[in-house]
Amino acid sequence: MRQGRRFLHKLRNLFQAGKAEADLEREVQSHLEMLSAHFRESGLTDDEARLAAKRAYGSVEFAKELQRDARSWIPIESLLQDLRFALRSLGRYPGFSAVAILTLALGIGANSAVFKVLDSILLRPLPYHRSNEIVQLNLELRSGGTNSTLNVPEFEFLRDHSKTFASVAGLRGSGTMLLKRHGAPNWIHGLRATEGVFGVLDVHPALGRGFEQDDTRPGSPQVAVLSDALWRSTFGADPGAIGQQIELNDSTYTVVGVMPRDFRFVGSPADIIIALPLSNGIVDTGLNTQVIARLKPGVTMAQAQANVDGEFAALRSEGRSPSSQRGIRLESYQTWLAGDLRTSVLVLFAAVSFLLLIACANVASLLMARATSRQREVAIRLAIGCGRAHLIQQFVMESFALALGGTIAGVIAAGMTLRVLLPSIPWNVSAIGLGGVDARMVWFTLGLTLVTTFLFGIASYWQVSKLSPSVFLKGGVQQAGQQRARRLLVMGEVAVAAMLLVNAGLLIETLYRLHQQRLGFEPEHVVTMTTVFEQKQNVLEFEKEALRRIQAIPGVSSAALTSGLPLSGPDNLPTQQEGRPEHSIGGMEYRAVSPDYFRTMKIPLLRGRAFQQGDNGSAVPVAIVSESVARAWWGSENPLGGRVVVGQYQGRAFPEVLERPRQIVGVVADVKNLAMDEADPATVYVPAEQLPRSQTSAAWVVRTEADVPLGAELRKAVLTVRPDQRILEIEPMTEIVARSIARPAFNASLMAVFGGLALLLTGIGIYGLLSFQVERRRREVAVRIALGAKRLAVISMVVKETLVLMLMGIAAGSVGAFVLGRLLASFLGELWMSEPFVYFGVAGILLFVGLIASYLPARRASGIDPVRSLRYD
Amino acid sequence: MSGRDKSRGDVLQGTLDLIILRVLGTMGPQHAYGIAARVQQVSGDSVLLKQGSLYPGLVRLEQEGWIVGEWKKTENQRDAKYYKLTRAGTKALAAESERWRRSAGLIEKLLEEN
Numbered sequence: 001m002r003q004g005r006r007f008l009h010k011l012r013n014l015f016q017a018g019k020a021e022a023d024l025e026r027e028v029q030s031h032l033e034m035l036s037a038h039f040r041e042s043g044l045t046d047d048e049a050r051l052a053a054k055r056a057y058g059s060v061e062f063a064k065e066l067q068r069d070a071r072s073w074i075p076i077e078s079l080l081q082d083l084r085f086a087l088r089s090l091g092r093y094p095g096f097s098a099v100a101i102l103t104l105a106l107g108i109g110a111n112s113a114v115f116k117v118l119d120s121i122l123l124r125p126l127p128y129h130r131s132n133e134i135v136q137l138n139l140e141l142r143s144g145g146t147n148s149t150l151n152v153p154e155f156e157f158l159r160d161h162s163k164t165f166a167s168v169a170g171l172r173g174s175g176t177m178l179l180k181r182h183g184a185p186n187w188i189h190g191l192r193a194t195e196g197v198f199g200v201l202d203v204h205p206a207l208g209r210g211f212e213q214d215d216t217r218p219g220s221p222q223v224a225v226l227s228d229a230l231w232r233s234t235f236g237a238d239p240g241a242i243g244q245q246i247e248l249n250d251s252t253y254t255v256v257g258v259m260p261r262d263f264r265f266v267g268s269p270a271d272i273i274i275a276l277p278l279s280n281g282i283v284d285t286g287l288n289t290q291v292i293a294r295l296k297p298g299v300t301m302a303q304a305q306a307n308v309d310g311e312f313a314a315l316r317s318e319g320r321s322p323s324s325q326r327g328i329r330l331e332s333y334q335t336w337l338a339g340d341l342r343t344s345v346l347v348l349f350a351a352v353s354f355l356l357l358i359a360c361a362n363v364a365s366l367l368m369a370r371a372t373s374r375q376r377e378v379a380i381r382l383a384i385g386c387g388r389a390h391l392i393q394q395f396v397m398e399s400f401a402l403a404l405g406g407t408i409a410g411v412i413a414a415g416m417t418l419r420v421l422l423p424s425i426p427w428n429v430s431a432i433g434l435g436g437v438d439a440r441m442v443w444f445t446l447g448l449t450l451v452t453t454f455l456f457g458i459a460s461y462w463q464v465s466k467l468s469p470s471v472f473l474k475g476g477v478q479q480a481g482q483q484r485a486r487r488l489l490v491m492g493e494v495a496v497a498a499m500l501l502v503n504a505g506l507l508i509e510t511l512y513r514l515h516q517q518r519l520g521f522e523p524e525h526v527v528t529m530t531t532v533f534e535q536k537q538n539v540l541e542f543e544k545e546a547l548r549r550i551q552a553i554p555g556v557s558s559a560a561l562t563s564g565l566p567l568s569g570p571d572n573l574p575t576q577q578e579g580r581p582e583h584s585i586g587g588m589e590y591r592a593v594s595p596d597y598f599r600t601m602k603i604p605l606l607r608g609r610a611f612q613q614g615d616n617g618s619a620v621p622v623a624i625v626s627e628s629v630a631r632a633w634w635g636s637e638n639p640l641g642g643r644v645v646v647g648q649y650q651g652r653a654f655p656e657v658l659e660r661p662r663q664i665v666g667v668v669a670d671v672k673n674l675a676m677d678e679a680d681p682a683t684v685y686v687p688a689e690q691l692p693r694s695q696t697s698a699a700w701v702v703r704t705e706a707d708v709p710l711g712a713e714l715r716k717a718v719l720t721v722r723p724d725q726r727i728l729e730i731e732p733m734t735e736i737v738a739r740s741i742a743r744p745a746f747n748a749s750l751m752a753v754f755g756g757l758a759l760l761l762t763g764i765g766i767y768g769l770l771s772f773q774v775e776r777r778r779r780e781v782a783v784r785i786a787l788g789a790k791r792l793a794v795i796s797m798v799v800k801e802t803l804v805l806m807l808m809g810i811a812a813g814s815v816g817a818f819v820l821g822r823l824l825a826s827f828l829g830e831l832w833m834s835e836p837f838v839y840f841g842v843a844g845i846l847l848f849v850g851l852i853a854s855y856l857p858a859r860r861a862s863g864i865d866p867v868r869s870l871r872y873d
Numbered sequence: 874m875s876g877r878d879k880s881r882g883d884v885l886q887g888t889l890d891l892i893i894l895r896v897l898g899t900m901g902p903q904h905a906y907g908i909a910a911r912v913q914q915v916s917g918d919s920v921l922l923k924q925g926s927l928y929p930g931l932v933r934l935e936q937e938g939w940i941v942g943e944w945k946k947t948e949n950q951r952d953a954k955y956y957k958l959t960r961a962g963t964k965a966l967a968a969e970s971e972r973w974r975r976s977a978g979l980i981e982k983l984l985e986e987n
Contacts, residue, residue, distance in 0.1 A: 009936040023954075024928075026944075027905065035904045037949065063925025070929035071936075528980045 013072040014080065024067055028060055062823050078390075079397065080502045086398040093370070097402070099764060100366050104406025104449055106757060107514045109413030113421060114352045114444040126266055129202040133166075135301065135337035137291040137308075141586070146329055148336070150291050152278050154235045157315050158291065159196060164307040165293040167199030172276055178433045178726065180247040188230060190248070191270035194278065200294045201265075205257030207231075208242040211670045215256075215275035224248070225257040225273045227264075234851060237776050248274070248820055249532055250728065266337060288570065305330050334797070350820075354500045356448075357579040358758055361493045362765035363406075364456035365486065367399070369769065399457030402452075407449040411442055414854070421750075456717075468530055473662055490802075491809035494850070497762035498813025498842055499820060504755030504836035506821055513720020520671035521566060522599040522681060523733035528565055528709045529700040530728040531718065539695055542722050543688065547594060549717035550700070555708040560597040561588075561688055565733075566673045566700045567740040574649035575684055577642065578661045581651035583633045590646065592691040598624075598668055606630075608640045610664030615687040617663075622690070623662035626683040630667045659692055672740075675755050677845050684819055701733065759845065766806075767853040781858075795858040802854035803847060889930040891973055894958065897940060902957035904947075905931060906974040931956060939965045 013020045021815050035044075044052060057063070068074060090097040125131045137158070140147040150158075152170075159168040172192040179188050191197075195211035198204050205225055215223050224246070235241035235255075244255050253274065264270075276289075294306050308328050332630035343420050371378075377788075381391060476594060510780070543561055550559040564571045572587035595611040597603075606627055615622050623644055630639040647658030662684075670680035688698075711730050738745075777798070784794050903911070904928050934940045939962030941966050945955045958966065 005938060006933075006936045025954065026927075027954050030951065031906050032905070033951055034904075034947075034953070037951075058925055060925070063928055066925060067928035067932055070932040 004687070004717065009808060015076055017072070020071055024064060026468055031300065031463055032060075034059060070391065076295075079393070082397040083401060084536070085394065086401045087111060090398065090401055091574045096366060096370060096403070097595050099768060100363055101405045101409050103359045103366070103761060103764070104402070105409035105413040105759060106453070107356045107362075108406065108445055108448045108452070109410035110417055110754075110757070111356045111448065112410065112441045113417040114349060116418065116441045116444075117421070126337075127262075127264065130297075131334060132332065133295045133297070134200060134333040134384075135295060135304065135330045136333045136338075137293060138331055140327045140329050145571045147532045147587070149289055152289060154315065155194075155289050158293070158308075158311070158328075159194070162308065164296065164299065164304045164311070164312050165579055166296045167196040168194075168291060169196035169200045169292040170194040170276055170278065170291055171197065171267070171290040172510040177272075177370065178728070179230075179234070179272070183452070187652055188271040189267065190272045190274055191265055193275040194275045194276050196293075197273065200292050202294065203263050206260040207239060208255070208257030210257055211275045216278045218277045220275075220277070222251060222253045222276050222277070223256045224253040225259060226255055227259050227271045227273075228261040228691045230271045231258045238576050248272070249728075261556055272738050288572075301330055301332070302722040344709075346454070350570065351500060351503070351751055354496050354763070355754055355758055358493055358500075358761045358765065360452045360456070361489055361496070362761055363402075365489045365765060365769045367453075367456045368486065368489075371395075395457060396454070398776045400645065402457070403449045403453035407442075408447045408454065408490055410445045410449060414441060414445060452815065487805060488770060490766060490805050491812065492840070493762050493765050494806050494809025494846060495813035495816060497758045498810050498846060499757045499817040500758040501842040501845070502814060502817035502838055503820060504751040505750075506817075507751045509838060519566070519737065520669050521603045523737045525704050525707060526601065526733035527702045527704065527714070527730065528733050528736065529702070529714050529718075529730045530697060530701070531726060532697045532726045533695055539698070540689060542725075543594070543698065545721045546718050547700075548678050550702055551712060551795075553710065553713045553717060555704045555706070557703050557705055557708070558596050558600040559700065559702040560600040561592075562597055562701065563592040563688070563691070563697075564673070565701070565736060566601075566671055567697070567736055570621055570674060570681075572681075573646050573657050573708040574654060575646045576635045576648040576650065578645050579643075584648075584650045585629075585682050586649060588629070588646075589681045591673070591685050591690045592681060593685050597685070597701070600701050601671075602703075603671055606667045606669060607638070608664070610666060611685075611687040614689065616689040619690075621662040622665045622687065624666040624668055624685040626670050626680065627667055628670050628680060629682045629684065632682070639667060646686075654693045665669040695726075705730075723853050762846070763853060764850045766850060771857040773851075795855065798855045798858035799851060805841075806847055806850035810846055814839050814843070887969070888972075889926070890934055891966075891969050892971065893927065893930050893934060893956075894939065894962060897956060897958045898963065898966050902955045904953040904955050906953070908956075934962070938962075961973075968975075 002869035032050075032053050035051040035056055039049035039052040039056075040046065054060075126134070137150060138148055139154075141151050142148050155168070155170045158165070159170075162168065170193065174191075177188055177190045179186055189280050193211075194216050195213055198210040204210055204226070208225070210225060211223065214220055226241070231237060231241060233244070241255050241258065245252050246255060247253075250286070257272070295301070299307075299446065308330060312327050315507055335609075378391065382388065495599040516864070547559055547561065550556060570587070571590055573590045574584065574586050575590075576585075593611065595613060595615070597607055598610050607630070608624070611622070611624065622644075625639065625644065633639065634642060642664050643661040644664065645659065645661045647656075668685070671683065672680055674681050684842065700714070702714065704710065714730060715727060718727060781794055781798075785791065892912060893908060896911050897903055900907070900911060909927060931940070931942070935942055935956075939959055940956045941959055942954045942956045944952060947953050
């Protein structure tokens with residue numbers, strides 16, 4: 001109890017040291033007064049009495065020390081005092097403090113925000129039970145490379161016969177679907193999956209049931225499981241929803257279950273899960289099914305891989321795979337999901353680390369400069385007996401105060417960064433589950449700030465305090481070592497900034513090229529519309545009539561149909577050159593198009609002709625191939641007249657998809673039919689009228705002369721012909737393209753932001769550093785001017801020296817950027833052009849910054865009256 | 874009083890505290906100068922107690938709650954901080970005095986043994 005009482009008193013005195021000190025002083029004075037009064041009474045004069053009193057009293061400071069010892073905890077009080085002192089002295093140089101804190105905030109705050117993104121994507125496990133057991137099955141293609149989808153027979157084999165997995169699921173996203181049930185229809189995201197999906201994710205419906213294998217048999221009644229949110233919004237959380245029917249894209253589904261509230265599918269947003277009807281039908285022999293699986297507990301990835309390799313070999317020997325690819329490669333599902341996300345994020349992390357380096361260099365130089373400018377103060381204090389340890393302690397407190405300020409500012413900056421960053425991330429943020437600032441991030445920021453500030457602060461002060469005080473008291477000589485250190489710092493900062501900027505520039509350039517050149521078609525002024533059909537409908541007449549009407553719309557220059565838009569996903573079939581089994585492709589992209597397709601999309605026709613009205617069902621089957629096919633199968637010979645067989649592969653025929661051989665009548669340029677960052681796939685085009693099976697959907701492309709809003713007109717044209725026609729989506733082709741390059745575009749813009757920040761920070765850092773350097777040389781400058789040098793000459797001398805320094809830094813940085821670019825190129829697999837233009841541009845910008853950063857302080861230094869300069873020191 | 878550490882350094886501390894408490898007990902509210910003067914007087918100038926040495930004791934006693942300090946004016950209209958015993962202090966004085974006598978007596982007896 002009593003200990004506690006004293007403790008409280010001590011605590012209070014700790015924080016009210018000022019008051020306690022004042023009280024003490026007052027008491028001491030009062031005693032001294034009384035003592036001198038006493039001596040005065042004994043007959044001494046006022047002055048003598050005061051002296052005698054002081055002598056009698058003894059050492060005032062010693063007495064005070066004793067009191068302080070008793071009233072609180074000395075070491076802590078000393079620390080607090082130092083902290084207060086530190087804050088005060090930081091406050092005396094608001095420019096320095098502001099810049100230091102801002103630099104820390106930008107460099108470290110931004111870093112921790114990106115760190116958090118990285119952490120969430122790569123480090124945190126998926127929100128499923130033991131998610132490290134979930135694997136993605138990739139197909140190793142004979143032609144090299146891997147595919148993330150398999151075909152149905154392969155999937156079924158794995159599901160039925162593989163001993164390696166606890167469960168296996170086949171997935172096929174279905175994108176947006178139109179849900180209709182009492183009242184306004186709305187668009188939802190659906191996931192088509194087999195019954196294994198619940199086992200693989202180890203999440204089961206909270207209400208009702210999941211799927212059974214029967215549900216995936218073609219012809220079975222279609223069933224679906226709702227997400228919790230969808231259940232609430234559509235059925236008002238009514239448990240009687242089970243067994244009810246809903247209409248999705250014109251088909252009827254029975255609701256059999258509802259997922260738990262906290263479930264979310266990380267691969268894509270899924271409001272509803274539909275049982276995927278598997279069949280060896282037309283759609284399914286292609287590589288169209290994504291397969292994920294859960295390993296049996298205790299089985300490692302390596303073991304599983306070995307098992308699967310064996311099983312797959314068995315599959316091949318049985319001849320049951322229509323695409324005898326090389327094998328199946330397992331990959332952690334989480335890693336696969338991150339995919340090229342991972343490289344993007346790592347690149348960002350690298351960029352942000354550079355930024356951090358620059359920020360640290362800035363802070364380091366700031367602290368060093370400050371330490372140097374206080375050399376005299378330090379020397380004097382050392383000379384009058386302040387222990388070096390105590391001096392270091394004071395500077396530690398300063399660094400700590402800076403670090404604290406920097407951390408707070410950094411966390412705020414990180415929060416702001418995230419708020420801006422998150423909505424613009426083009427990938428599936430739901431998979432990441434990011435919130436705002438969290439504890440880990442704060443710790444990271446704090447740790448980083450402390451490390452940088454302490455490291456540089458202590459280092460510089462240690463250096464300073466080591467120097468002999470007498471040197472400074474005599475005249476303030478600058479150490480050569482520090483000079484070199486500062487030079488190196490400038491060069492280093494410039495080099496790192498150069499690297500960042502060059503890479504940002506290259507990335508932007510690559511993006512520009514990506515955007516411009518490699519589409520294979522021209523998306524501007526093209527509007528797309530997607531429609532779905534019932535299985536049994538006869539669409540040809542409808543399509544022809546609707547096309548006619550669309551072409552009649554004013555402003556339309558041409559219109560066409562295709563079975564699949566570019567950049568909208570795969571639709572492939574095994575295809576072989578007639579009579580040449582070795583010329584086979586397991587999954588050649590297959591597109592059924594109307595005659596005007598190439599003209600509308602402005603896809604260059606390289607040889608032969610486009611389709612015509614005459615290429616109908618009763619005419620000779622024809623085809624047009626992409627140029628990569630022509631090159632691969634016919635080399636330099638003319639492919640026209642040659643024949644391809646869809647549905648044939650390496651001499652084997654697949655009856656469900658086998659078509660009559662088609663004669664090649666034309667060759668078109670390669671088109672990015674799949675994705676922007678994938679190679680142009682081999683494609684075969686057939687006339688829509690010669691499509692041997694009924695279509696389930698069609699995409700319309702309409703080119704207009706200018707950007708005309710066509711939505712209503714298109715709808716009218718279609719609905720006039722068939723009033724109940726389902727129209728899914730009407731959007732400009734440019735938007736589809738934009739979505740496709742969203743990711744590299746995001747990367748590039750982020751890099752640009754980092755580059756800009758780097759430039760800003762470097763500029764500030766260099767300016768500060770040079771300012772300081774020039775200040776130090778004030779004397780030299782003053783002497784020169786006093787001796788008659790022209791002001792301009794002096795300024796240009798300083799500027800020239802700086803530019804030389806910067807050039808060296810830029811050179812070093814450019815080399816570094818080049819090396820880095822090469823590394824990243826192999827890593828990213830993208831084409832990183834070494835554009836001299838970018839290098840020169842960056843060099844120019846940095847030199848310009850250096851020019852300004854050195855000119856201004858030089859001008860200021862030389863502008864002062866030389867006499868004042870010389871005297872002022 | 875139990876729980877007080879009676880190590881060597883603290884014997885001096887304890888002595889000082891007791892001195893202060895006693896002086897205040899007999900003289901009533903007094904400032905540090907007055908306490909020191911009194912000690913000097915009683916000891917017949919054999920103990921020269923500097924005011925400074927009193928401070929730690931005064932702080933301790935104040936923190937323990939046995940004395941309380943208040944700024945007042947002396948007869949000569951000077952500022953001085955007067956300390957006085959609290960009720961707990963009075964009790965403590967009695968207890969400490971008792972303990973001192975006991976330990977002093979014990980030491981005395983031990984020293985007498987030959």
